[in-house]
Amino acid sequence: MILCCWVPDWPVLSVGRPAEVPVAVVAGGLVVACSASARARGVRRRMRVRVAQSRCSDLLLVDRDVEREVRLFEPVVRRLERDAVPQLEVLRPGLVAMGARGPARYWGGLPQAAERLVQVVAEVGYPAQVGAAETLFAAALAVRRPSGVLVPAGATASFLSPFPVTVLGRGTLTDLLMQVGIATLGDLAALPASRIQARFGSQGVSAQCTALGLEVRPISARGTEEHQVAVEFEEPETRVDALVFGALGLADRLHGQLEASGLVCARVEVRVDLADQRSLTRLWRHEGRLSALALAERVRGQVRAWAEGGDLDTATPAAGVTALVLRPAGLSAAIGTQTALFGGQSSPVELERAAARVQALLGHHAVVRQQVGGGRGPGERVTRIPFGDVPARRLPEGPWPGRLPAPHPATVFETPLAAQLLDAAGRSVRVSGRVVLSAPPIRLGVQGFEGAVVTGWAGPWPVLEGWWDRDTTRRVARVQVTTAAGRAWLVLVQDGRWWAEAHYG
Template identity: 55%
Template structure:
């Protein structure tokens, strides 16, 4: 059994964002917090939290969209430094986390503790004093141990993993089933007979069972690449520009995925090799793949690598510089058993979301889980339609517009089902009124919203008129209102409606 080391830089997406120290920052992806700084974490922001909740806990939060290209480019100098000074080879699991064989380097440097110290020293010299280094018998366990900088003795990986919940294995359907069977921990799952797991739960569960037992998820007999699936593109003249290289990487990745899919195999790693022009030098970087990286994800990583190489002068310049040949090579090939989760299982498939919604509906009723669709209308309450999850909206769609008087973006975060009463007064405590000519009786000074307290007004916009169904013969069917946006000194912003001289709070921004 081999030994594996993993090096982890905490909150790498935040580090790559290059935000000044002391600023609360969150890197978001798909509307959720992917990583956050220590300042934001102290304010209550957590990984996986929805963005609106995070902003409510930390109003000063600086939000940054995730940029894989920037993360890869920022990680490359550290990887190259460690590969040059300490390690012979390594593979990147994701920007901020890599794994490498540990037995050879540990023997060279005098042991695993000495190897860890060398890595920490080299990382500190590169400006990364906070790193976690873990040792174990598998990549999965080493990456987990790196979070607490632990060295798991040889043969004790299964013991280390045993107390963790089965959800850490990244298979939600299997996790749910095992919990129903009374097997909530990795250790309890590992004690099941191997043949029973494969027969009862299928190939993905069998791979997870190997992980739970402290073994690599893929069998040791997995074929390495014979060159059959390697794809490459030559550049004449050699290419130094980032955009053409990225485009070529995307095309090569599409070709590689098509070949692997046709052969029903998947690679554990993807090796990117750049042959430099007029020299014998090659630039090589390996990424953990396991079927997770789409063609676009591969292109993003290649773009990050090329950006880092160009910035550091590795590619050279002029006629003697540039990349003459770009090669993508899969390694550690094994049978494809369907889409696999990322390390520690970070995503849910649409089928798993549907099953979860169906379970909630079975417990709480068909309308307990709804999806939102946007339609016609002027106000935020009118535009959003809530439809029970799984149902098709059979109502006649409202026309898209132009809807004069529709509120522009940004849209409010909270829309009240029953707008609470509000009082908007001037500096003398007199209610602010809106005339038929849309003129305010006085500048707003104080806003009181029922159930939300009183706050001084620091800014406003509007009013904007809305006159609907004016052609109706019955006055009760017609509607004439005006909307205003009000900002208070407590940082909250409100969307108010005035109708028949009465103010109500329709929505709350932020």
Template identity: 55%
Template structure:
């Protein structure tokens, strides 16, 4: 049985955002789908932990800075680490995700004098770039990744016994953990002792794969009719391309084609090699590993990040003579597709064809190009409907009912603005109309000017209506007032004043 070494850089998503310009000493949390992925030491001292819900994290650290995870940035920052490892320790490795790499340990361990020596050299190589790292060795990738958290070397043939005391939650299958707990099975060892046939009948293919992991078995590739080489997709650039964005756009199309071929064969891939041929004869490559299905948008995002990292290192040269001539995606470790069913619109389930089409539009036009509407609570008209990107959880869920003191009654505006537009409200003598602390206007409004709509004479107004929100949180408290204005051309506006400035929030008619 082969041995696997896994090197782990703790909190690498935070390291990536710090490298992207975020101050390193402030409490920062990188989040994805309403959960904390990684947090800075300052946030950890305040009680924030990985997998903590965003709302809980903010309650523990009100000044916490939340940053949405960006895999392209993480891959770009991690690429120099990968190149340094390849140049100083061993020539080939697999990127499981930014901050986590796996390498076959047997051959390199013989060269360096043992597994412990190999692990020490790998950790030292990462430390040379200023990143703390830990390494673990085991018979399987899963056990080695878990061992890397404590820097352990698991003896050959003992993965199952070493994993046995861990809680079943470490297997990473939430839908499996709860029913096992109800059955009184709380450790990996007790789950591994169950008959495989019973696990397959009760929990399906996902449960069987987790059972193999618990028993310290390698993931056995299932038989598929086509070989991986039959699914290779590539794009030739004529003339050679020296810009990243056209190549990244081609990567999105290649990822879609790759998954279309895999779907037609009833297969999924766990690893994909992206290789880039340059006009000077060099070939750059990177292997991406994904536990489970590697979606087309996720693959395209990873390739885009690596392309940018390669260009920043000078290969290919930006605007130089040596450009990109061919980009190739090659799937590895194919397995049979077991199917899936996910909710896109509320509790209703959507066909995979619709999900693929939505993901394709997102890959071409951006993450927010496909959204769904979710009702919510709020006092302003723009707050009552939220647009949630396809594939994301509704992280801002709030009850749409009341009471909401200060909420504007019907009739509702015909249109709201995505962002408030600057406005100016003036009196008859041309001086700005202000609002006092007692909610009184300094003078009757005579004219209103909204950015993009010119200056209009005021025919009438209603209000103001004060709103004081989140007064218990000094950093997020908001004190505003709203005013309805009717112009002489029969148009009407909803204005809001905050910190002495007027803004147009919505338009009637």
């Protein structure tokens, strides 16, 4: 039997807002978790952000921060280990799993052990509920039922039977099962095993074992020595940033080593050896492939949690870190993805590993990706996000009154350059309240470029942003200008001053 202890809505609780404030934690444009007050207004998990906002106009949106969730959940895990069960696994922030046999014997039975877990978490200040079943998959579903469910031995298959096949989390297989009329785990379990093998292959057989409650994965705090990786420090390291930096490269090394052996891991033990002969360990589990990026994210949060909790004394070199070790557990054969030969596109796994390797060498912000969102100016529409970070919430695409149409500038300056747009008398051209130029522009000067005669212009296009807030309101007007030097510029005027925002090549 396996016990799961769950703190509901942990991503929301980690934000630290009052219960009456409707909060939604978002990632990738979807709601990951929401508060009880938001659910009362119709907000649900996996709902698109725009739909959630339409149902709750005062909904507070917070981008998900897994590192923050890990750091804040560490005191709960530590308290459970001290007062309830000595060995457990963290599936994700807010959810832990453990073997039920030991706690049930010690506390006088499974119901008493579950009650003790809830009590310990309540002492830390959070609500919790407990579920139990013969497999981790079933236990993770049982804990999410109202008040948690303790599934008796031998009843796991009947408990799983009414759940839809979508809970398997296997997208392609799930779609195929539903297309042929297999809607629930009970339907899947009832099919002949030979037919499953012939029609759906090894993944179908594995899914049927899960539906039958036969997928037993023991909960263990032991890792595999053969494939562990470590980084040792010549002098005891006390800087948290240096430890986090080392963890990024270490996670990539671990996955490279496992990949060479044709393996993937579901659990990883993170261990820190200290100069005072102490060691700190934490076991993280992930159902499925624990990618290098996901692992580095968890290690980052774990190291910072130990530092903030006082386990790492960052002020005393004698108590610094001498080694950081990652030990994989729960190894299985890699099904793998077929990569392209002869110059084809790289697989997502290869791209992820390459990005993690560069970040380990040059820093977290060395590899970024661009996200296009809302905005009026060309520099406002693109956001750079460090690879692996949660994407920023997308702004709506429109309407955006005042946005410039295509063609778009070839170069957008990170910081606008000071400019002068002059008329025939040598005075600065002004834009009136009716959005009319005071005189035809004759000459344009831009910082770092030679002044040139204006050969044509278009505009101005006015933009008034944040008019409802006196402190943040912004009023500008943009003008497109061509010059005799062969350049075309996008300039804007704000508070009587001209700036070159971009040029068209």
